Amino acid sequence: MSSERHGTTYEAAGQFSPDAVAASMQRNDGGFGRNQDTYFDHPVLRKAHWRWEIVAYFFIGGASAASAALASIADLFGDPDDEALVRTGRYVALAGSAVSSALLIKDLGRPERFLNMLRIVKLKSPMSVGVYALVTFATTSGFAAMEQARADGVIPFDPFGWFPRRLRVAAHMVSAALMICYTGVLLSATAIPVWYRGRRHLPAIFVLSASGAGCALQNALLALTGGSGRTAKKLETIEVIAGLAEAVLLWDYERVAGEPGKALFGGARGRKLKTYAVGVGIAIPALLSLPSILSGKAHPKPKRLRTLLTAACALAGGYVLRECVVYAGRDSADDPRAYLRHPE
Amino acid sequence: MPGLGTLYGRGGATTFLMDLEHSDLILIQGSNFAENHPVGFRFVTKAKERGAKVIHIDPRFTRTSALADEYIPIRSGTDIAFTGGIINYVLQNEAYFKEYVVAYTNAAYIVDERFADTDDLDGIFSGFNAEKGTYDPATWKYELEESGGESSQAAGSAKDAVNGGTSATTGSHPEHGTKRPKKDETLQHPRCAINLLKKHFTRYTPEMVERITGAPKEQFIELCKLVVANSGRERTMVYCYAMGWAQHTVGVQNIRAAATLQALLGNTGRPGGGIMALRGHASIQGSTDIATLYDLLPGYIKAPSLERGEDTFEKWKKNWANPTGWWANWPKYAVSQLKAWYGEAARADNDWAYDYLPKNTGDHSHQPMFFTMKDGGIEGMILWGQNPAVGGQNAALQRAALGQLKWMVCQDLFETESAAFWKREGVDPATIGTEVFFMPAAAIAEKAGTLTNTMRLVQFHEKAVDSPGDARSDLSLAYNLGKRLKALYADSQLATDRPILDMTWNYDSDDAHERARGEPDVEKIMREINGYVVETGEQVKTFVDLKDDGSTAAGAWIYTGYFPAKDQNLTRRRKGDDWVSLEWAWAWPANRRNLYNRASADPDGKPWSERKKYIWWDEEAKKWTGLDVPDFPVAKAPTFRAQPGAKGMDAHDGTAPFIIQEYGVAEFFGVQGTVDGPFPTHYEPRESPVPNFLYPHQQYNPVLKEWRRRDNPYHAIGDPKYPYVLSTYRLTEHHLTGAMTRWNSWLAELQPEAFCEISPELAVELGIRNGDWVTISTARGEVEAKALVTGRITPFKIGPKQWVHQIGMPIHYGYQGLVTGDAANVLPPLVADPNVSIHEAKAFTCDLRLGRRGPAHEGPTWLPVPASEQRPLGRPDRGGRVEAGTAHTTDDDIVPAGVVMAGAQREHQLESSEHLSIDPEPAGDREANT
Amino acid sequence: MQDMGFFTDVTLCIGCKACEVACKQWNQLPADGFALSGDSYDNTGRLSSTTWRHVAFVEQMDRETPAASRWMMMSDVCKHCTNAGCFEACPTGAIVRNEFGDVYVQPDVCNGCGYCVPSCPFGVVAVQQKSGVAQKCTLCYDRQKDGLEPACAKSCPTDSITFGPVAELKAKAEARVETLRAQGKEARLYGVDGEETRDVGPLNAFFLIPDRPEVFNLPSKPVLPSKFQPEAYAVGLLAAMTMTVVGISVFRGFRESA
Numbered sequence A: 001m002s003s004e005r006h007g008t009t010y011e012a013a014g015q016f017s018p019d020a021v022a023a024s025m026q027r028n029d030g031g032f033g034r035n036q037d038t039y040f041d042h043p044v045l046r047k048a049h050w051r052w053e054i055v056a057y058f059f060i061g062g063a064s065a066a067s068a069a070l071a072s073i074a075d076l077f078g079d080p081d082d083e084a085l086v087r088t089g090r091y092v093a094l095a096g097s098a099v100s101s102a103l104l105i106k107d108l109g110r111p112e113r114f115l116n117m118l119r120i121v122k123l124k125s126p127m128s129v130g131v132y133a134l135v136t137f138a139t140t141s142g143f144a145a146m147e148q149a150r151a152d153g154v155i156p157f158d159p160f161g162w163f164p165r166r167l168r169v170a171a172h173m174v175s176a177a178l179m180i181c182y183t184g185v186l187l188s189a190t191a192i193p194v195w196y197r198g199r200r201h202l203p204a205i206f207v208l209s210a211s212g213a214g215c216a217l218q219n220a221l222l223a224l225t226g227g228s229g230r231t232a233k234k235l236e237t238i239e240v241i242a243g244l245a246e247a248v249l250l251w252d253y254e255r256v257a258g259e260p261g262k263a264l265f266g267g268a269r270g271r272k273l274k275t276y277a278v279g280v281g282i283a284i285p286a287l288l289s290l291p292s293i294l295s296g297k298a299h300p301k302p303k304r305l306r307t308l309l310t311a312a313c314a315l316a317g318g319y320v321l322r323e324c325v326v327y328a329g330r331d332s333a334d335d336p337r338a339y340l341r342h343p344e
Numbered sequence B: 001m002p003g004l005g006t007l008y009g010r011g012g013a014t015t016f017l018m019d020l021e022h023s024d025l026i027l028i029q030g031s032n033f034a035e036n037h038p039v040g041f042r043f044v045t046k047a048k049e050r051g052a053k054v055i056h057i058d059p060r061f062t063r064t065s066a067l068a069d070e071y072i073p074i075r076s077g078t079d080i081a082f083t084g085g086i087i088n089y090v091l092q093n094e095a096y097f098k099e100y101v102v103a104y105t106n107a108a109y110i111v112d113e114r115f116a117d118t119d120d121l122d123g124i125f126s127g128f129n130a131e132k133g134t135y136d137p138a139t140w141k142y143e144l145e146e147s148g149g150e151s152s153q154a155a156g157s158a159k160d161a162v163n164g165g166t167s168a169t170t171g172s173h174p175e176h177g178t179k180r181p182k183k184d185e186t187l188q189h190p191r192c193a194i195n196l197l198k199k200h201f202t203r204y205t206p207e208m209v210e211r212i213t214g215a216p217k218e219q220f221i222e223l224c225k226l227v228v229a230n231s232g233r234e235r236t237m238v239y240c241y242a243m244g245w246a247q248h249t250v251g252v253q254n255i256r257a258a259a260t261l262q263a264l265l266g267n268t269g270r271p272g273g274g275i276m277a278l279r280g281h282a283s284i285q286g287s288t289d290i291a292t293l294y295d296l297l298p299g300y301i302k303a304p305s306l307e308r309g310e311d312t313f314e315k316w317k318k319n320w321a322n323p324t325g326w327w328a329n330w331p332k333y334a335v336s337q338l339k340a341w342y343g344e345a346a347r348a349d350n351d352w353a354y355d356y357l358p359k360n361t362g363d364h365s366h367q368p369m370f371f372t373m374k375d376g377g378i379e380g381m382i383l384w385g386q387n388p389a390v391g392g393q394n395a396a397l398q399r400a401a402l403g404q405l406k407w408m409v410c411q412d413l414f415e416t417e418s419a420a421f422w423k424r425e426g427v428d429p430a431t432i433g434t435e436v437f438f439m440p441a442a443a444i445a446e447k448a449g450t451l452t453n454t455m456r457l458v459q460f461h462e463k464a465v466d467s468p469g470d471a472r473s474d475l476s477l478a479y480n481l482g483k484r485l486k487a488l489y490a491d492s493q494l495a496t497d498r499p500i501l502d503m504t505w506n507y508d509s510d511d512a513h514e515r516a517r518g519e520p521d522v523e524k525i526m527r528e529i530n531g532y533v534v535e536t537g538e539q540v541k542t543f544v545d546l547k548d549d550g551s552t553a554a555g556a557w558i559y560t561g562y563f564p565a566k567d568q569n570l571t572r573r574r575k576g577d578d579w580v581s582l583e584w585a586w587a588w589p590a591n592r593r594n595l596y597n598r599a600s601a602d603p604d605g606k607p608w609s610e611r612k613k614y615i616w617w618d619e620e621a622k623k624w625t626g627l628d629v630p631d632f633p634v635a636k637a638p639t640f641r642a643q644p645g646a647k648g649m650d651a652h653d654g655t656a657p658f659i660i661q662e663y664g665v666a667e668f669f670g671v672q673g674t675v676d677g678p679f680p681t682h683y684e685p686r687e688s689p690v691p692n693f694l695y696p697h698q699q700y701n702p703v704l705k706e707w708r709r710r711d712n713p714y715h716a717i718g719d720p721k722y723p724y725v726l727s728t729y730r731l732t733e734h735h736l737t738g739a740m741t742r743w744n745s746w747l748a749e750l751q752p753e754a755f756c757e758i759s760p761e762l763a764v765e766l767g768i769r770n771g772d773w774v775t776i777s778t779a780r781g782e783v784e785a786k787a788l789v790t791g792r793i794t795p796f797k798i799g800p801k802q803w804v805h806q807i808g809m810p811i812h813y814g815y816q817g818l819v820t821g822d823a824a825n826v827l828p829p830l831v832a833d834p835n836v837s838i839h840e841a842k843a844f845t846c847d848l849r850l851g852r853r854g855p856a857h858e859g860p861t862w863l864p865v866p867a868s869e870q871r872p873l874g875r876p877d878r879g880g881r882v883e884a885g886t887a888h889t890t891d892d893d894i895v896p897a898g899v900v901m902a903g904a905q906r907e908h909q910l911e912s913s914e915h916l917s918i919d920p921e922p923a924g925d926r927e928a929n930t
Numbered sequence C: 001m002q003d004m005g006f007f008t009d010v011t012l013c014i015g016c017k018a019c020e021v022a023c024k025q026w027n028q029l030p031a032d033g034f035a036l037s038g039d040s041y042d043n044t045g046r047l048s049s050t051t052w053r054h055v056a057f058v059e060q061m062d063r064e065t066p067a068a069s070r071w072m073m074m075s076d077v078c079k080h081c082t083n084a085g086c087f088e089a090c091p092t093g094a095i096v097r098n099e100f101g102d103v104y105v106q107p108d109v110c111n112g113c114g115y116c117v118p119s120c121p122f123g124v125v126a127v128q129q130k131s132g133v134a135q136k137c138t139l140c141y142d143r144q145k146d147g148l149e150p151a152c153a154k155s156c157p158t159d160s161i162t163f164g165p166v167a168e169l170k171a172k173a174e175a176r177v178e179t180l181r182a183q184g185k186e187a188r189l190y191g192v193d194g195e196e197t198r199d200v201g202p203l204n205a206f207f208l209i210p211d212r213p214e215v216f217n218l219p220s221k222p223v224l225p226s227k228f229q230p231e232a233y234a235v236g237l238l239a240a241m242t243m244t245v246v247g248i249s250v251f252r253g254f255r256e257s258a
């Protein structure tokens, strides 16, 4: 030991493999500048601070907007026995937009910060567009709810009754659509690799999963409030179509995202996404509802338990999807190679 | 630094920072220029942009190396071998600047035949006195011409040997009288200085250089070629150095070696040439000018010393007033100084109150002072802007020493480690008797005054704001202390109290606000330093007007001229140009920026070349002129020839640029001024794992100052328990002991923790990973730090067989402040260069291990030392002697360091670390000892 | 009014960090913490909401050919992009391009929504917890208005950071690259007209670097997020319309089948 420590017998040349050195320096470049491809692995980008509030906001905003859309469609194109759907759809829309606003304010910290966004309209900023989508959605939902309340005799008269009805419904529908669309754009239009690489998928995926969630939510409520089996069947049909489309898009997203996509599709998060968002959120509901969809005749009384179970699965899946996507953004921002090595 | 003084005459940097831009080759060695003088470094980068080459020679790859065109690694403590190698290359290839060397140096002077070189005496020069452990320079002399002037035989021989010539100017040798040395202008005589120089360095071959320093031979030879190619009529090279050279037991000789090379190549006194000494604290130059050193009075006038028998003014004068050369003016400066201090009381009939001056009785430099303090020899201390508990070598000993004081006054900006030494780790305050008074100091922006920077530039700065609370300037403390002492002794009749009563002390501010705050008027003091005519009281314009008859008073002759009229403070000037900037502030002497600049012209007074034009002789105007203030008698024609027996400056020819020197020439062969030999010689540091390849039987500087005591143990040569070389240094982010930076969050976050830099090779060998805690230990104590594993540190291949690992450690950490850490200074021993008593913090040995240190880390430094062992300076044997037979003789058989050690141990009993390694006792016992 | 900006020359930087400290002092920003990183001499890591100048230390030590060893220092800062992601993303209009052509966050308007953060392709701007607003280099807007040079440039001893009209700086920079290349040294500009400017446009704070951008954590192809919006909106709306159609047809389909 000591003679070796003493250094008289020690030969440095060759004795130290760069890897041994690298290990001692806990650095991939061995401090000798070999294959330096980042700066000490420090992140290049900054992650958004978003946490569960935003996940919940995306989810609830999406589901309630979808409900609104379904209500409007049912209102315009549905049968008399779809009225239950129209009712719950309208009320859910109002409640949903209220909760969404609350969540957004929670994320910002103070209410006036929310109002601050209304200083200007800025089409270039998805955040700005989104805020106005939310505001208009909330307002039109308010109108719709009021109309419904009037119809249900909860309030004596509808102050906006004079407003052309079809226009109202259309407006509600459009604002709901915007509300559903923009969240995907909000994420896609950033510098975060895993997100912007999904710009051709994420917005659609969010729309589809929102639709699915909307159907599931309505179905559940109808099951509880005793809606018609025909409505349930319609909703299930839409839900299954949306679900399958979503699954296909997710698969393609993973394909094109490549290496940077790993933040979402790789590792534990990837497994979570596939098990819950796809497995629980899409496959199971589809399987559970297929029989009734395929059976030609519409059963008068929907099977309550099954419906509730299906809905629960679909809703859970929708939430997990958004959670995975939002949190994948954090990891993606922290990984310098995702950005430096794979520019688009 | 006498290293420059012996050769050129003055110790200050020969040039100024802006001039670096005009250099063709910048050698930075022993300095981390970019990190420690970042603002000055801008002129290096500018030079680079203009196409100059920059070379950095350093044990570590630093931020300076990063900006250099080439980096050459060199083992700490081997610079003389390196520079000596270049000198040898230049001499062997006859590549030196002939005209310059013959005319402007003592190359042709013939040396006394009794002189014997290290090669003749196995590693020591003639005149070694083993009893005292010092040299008697009696044989370091020239052969004088028989005829020509009287020869005054003064008792001045070896006067500097006793008392390390801290002087910026050379020791003089009046015993020569006005006789002149014999010369051989053909340079044929075997004993003329240049031939002795050549002989001295012949063994410094590229192979030897590589073997000793570890610097690759090819790289070294390339450098030699570069150096030669960038010197001569058309081109110039400059040397920049700092503590990497100074902080060694051969510190002065390190610098002298470079000065020798620059004189050989004819680079000194010319634009883009010379030697840029990069000094320390913002005004450290000022503090040596207006002497904080114990053996100097302001203006580099040697403090009277009884060891030199200077008990009367006459004897003092005899020792320092050269018959020839600039120091012939010495009496004018000394008398004017006494006049300034004691006014009326300084009269011809009482030798200008010479008796008032305290006389040195020994070595009172920092290190011996702290030993005396530790042994209870000092009662009280005023600690003024210093932090020895962190900045001092063997810091734990210095902390213990503070605990032996009865009282200590500390004036500082913060409660430093020194102010808080009594509550440091492992100490029970109850066991410390020292009464500590802390006086808050005003910081630079809170007071007006001057700073004299590294290029002798005296710059005035205004006060920006009042200092907070009770904080006052140091000046205010000193001034009011003086006033109170005067009041205290006001009605004393005792003669011994006269120095206090007669002292000039009238600097009250005329500004009511300042007076109320007790702040004196700085400019009043500056006027006194500048000097005035006693009769009329009007300011003296230049030191040429100073008299030795008491008609003038001046506090420091070198500053005379910076306040030439009552309302003319030239240090306030701020008019710069892109080079010499003569109207920016004021530089001593006489606002000259590039010293010895007469050498920028050939002997006939014409510029050596158009490209390097600087100062020249104007035949019409009959005077010297050019871009700078001529550092030469302005009207003395190049053709002027000194008459035999002439005195003062008249003894110099019109071709003698080094006006301070006795003969007006640069002296390769240093007749006096350095006490460890007339030539630089390679010795290993006091502690080294490597034998001395050049002089196997003389390991280290035989006359270095050391203190062999049980509280200051040294490692034996090549002690296997301490295999690594440790070198300490600075970081840009911190300042020295950190008092001005570790308290500041913006700076602290940049270098937040104590660390040591080690090579990946050593890290792998010891299983250390980047960021691990490691413990560095010596016989003095141990400290812990985080390991910074970096390829910027390389192991050195020494000789055919040996690999030496060097570890680097910043000095900035301590136990007070916002961020703290162990102080590196717990590790080095107290040991000093014999000339200027500077410590050897740049190279000593240590051990390194993975993991954190134990609680009692201050080692044996606590032990009180029995009177019998309280040996002062010097030793009864020949230090560093390695017995014949134990050392290696041929290239291939290097003795395993163990054997060298055995040889060494036989003769330094006290040194063997077994003998001294004392297991750390429980803190309680230690307190009992203090 | 011509654009004012920075030319930061890595080959002149001595890593003294004066710029970092001058910035913190002038803008009274707090320290980021006191821990040794072990990453060369860099203990502040990267730009943050409270570190607006950051000096990176890149060690390239070569044992085989020591002469090839390098230690590069690079003082990073907000790039003040021509097409600034942060600026485009801001919903409140807090981020403006001021009269000096620099990208400035108005603290009194910012609501801390944080959308500018993931929208900056250089990871510069960040929301500070305490103030709750987005913070980054202001290019010393306040000093410029008073005709002063930015604090960091002012304090740079070697003029590694030079401040001035961007047009002039570019001329200077190109000349510098020529000289270095003539000396056989590696040198390229980052942020003048390379592929890195494809989307974000020329940078008002650009750099001279002697190595690949990645070595300094600079993206060789920084993205401009707004560029992704058209596709994203299209895809989203298409999906929404499809689902509407599906919905309508499902509801209708049933009506017929009844």
Ligand SMILES: Nc1nc2c(c(=O)[nH]1)N[C@H]1C(S)=C(S)[C@@H](COP(=O)(O)OP(=O)(O)OC[C@H]3O[C@@H](n4cnc5c(=O)[nH]c(N)nc54)[C@H](O)[C@@H]3O)O[C@H]1N2
Pocket: B029, B030, B031, B032, B033, B035, B036, B037, B057, B058, B059, B060, B062, B074, B075, B076, B077, B078, B079, B241, B242, B243, B244, B245, B278, B279, B280, B281, B727, B728, B729, B730, B731, B732, B733, B734, B735, B736, B737, B842, B843
């Ligand atoms: N930022 C900052 N600046 C400072 C200071 C500070 O504390 N902080 N201190 C000031 C003061 S007081 C002083 S004295 C100066 C000191 O200025 P420098 O002398 O530059 O400071 P150091 O870092 O002590 O040493 C310089 C270099 O010497 C190298 N070295 C060590 N041993 C040897 C050797 O044997 N040979 C050679 N060739 N090189 C060697 C070290 O590796 C180091 O890089 O700096 C002044 N400037």
Ligand SMILES: Nc1nc2c(c(=O)[nH]1)N[C@H]1C(S)=C(S)[C@@H](COP(=O)(O)OP(=O)(O)OC[C@H]3O[C@@H](n4cnc5c(=O)[nH]c(N)nc54)[C@H](O)[C@@H]3O)O[C@H]1N2
Pocket: B243, B247, B280, B281, B384, B385, B386, B387, B388, B391, B392, B393, B411, B412, B413, B414, B416, B441, B442, B443, B444, B474, B728, B729, B730, B735, B736, B737, B738, B739, B740, B811, B824, B825, B828, B841, B842
């Ligand atoms: N191992 C090792 N040791 C070394 C060195 C080394 O390289 N290696 N370098 C040596 C060198 S070159 C030097 S210069 C010394 C420096 O050693 P010190 O001078 O002891 O260290 P500093 O931190 O400079 O101490 C200066 C003190 O003055 C205080 N101060 C600042 N301004 C004022 C003021 O206006 N008035 C008053 N009263 N106080 C003020 C500061 O707060 C600080 O506490 O260290 C030496 N020690």
Ligand code: SF4
Pocket: B036, B037, B038, B039, B040, B282
């Ligand atoms: S610290 Fe002061 S003296 Fe030292 S380089 Fe910086 S400015 Fe100059």
Ligand code: SF4
Pocket: C078, C079, C080, C081, C084, C085, C086, C087, C103, C119, C120, C121, C122, C123, C124, C125, C136
């Ligand atoms: S670098 Fe980032 S923060 Fe700076 S202007 Fe560009 S986008 Fe905005």
Ligand code: SF4
Pocket: C089, C090, C091, C092, C093, C094, C095, C105, C109, C110, C111, C112, C113, C114, C115, C116, C117, C127, C133, C134
């Ligand atoms: S955080 Fe402030 S600056 Fe950034 S986008 Fe939101 S409002 Fe604009």
Ligand code: SF4
Pocket: C022, C023, C024, C026, C027, C052, C053, C077, C136, C137, C138, C139, C140, C141, C150, C151, C152, C153
């Ligand atoms: S320009 Fe001003 S704000 Fe920006 S980095 Fe420099 S000092 Fe900081």
Ligand code: SF4
Pocket: C012, C013, C014, C015, C016, C017, C018, C019, C020, C055, C073, C075, C155, C156, C157, C158, C159, C160, C161
């Ligand atoms: S101040 Fe200049 S030299 Fe110092 S680190 Fe910043 S950019 Fe580099």
Ligand SMILES: [Mo]
Pocket: B279, B280, B281, B284
């Ligand atoms: Mo110093």
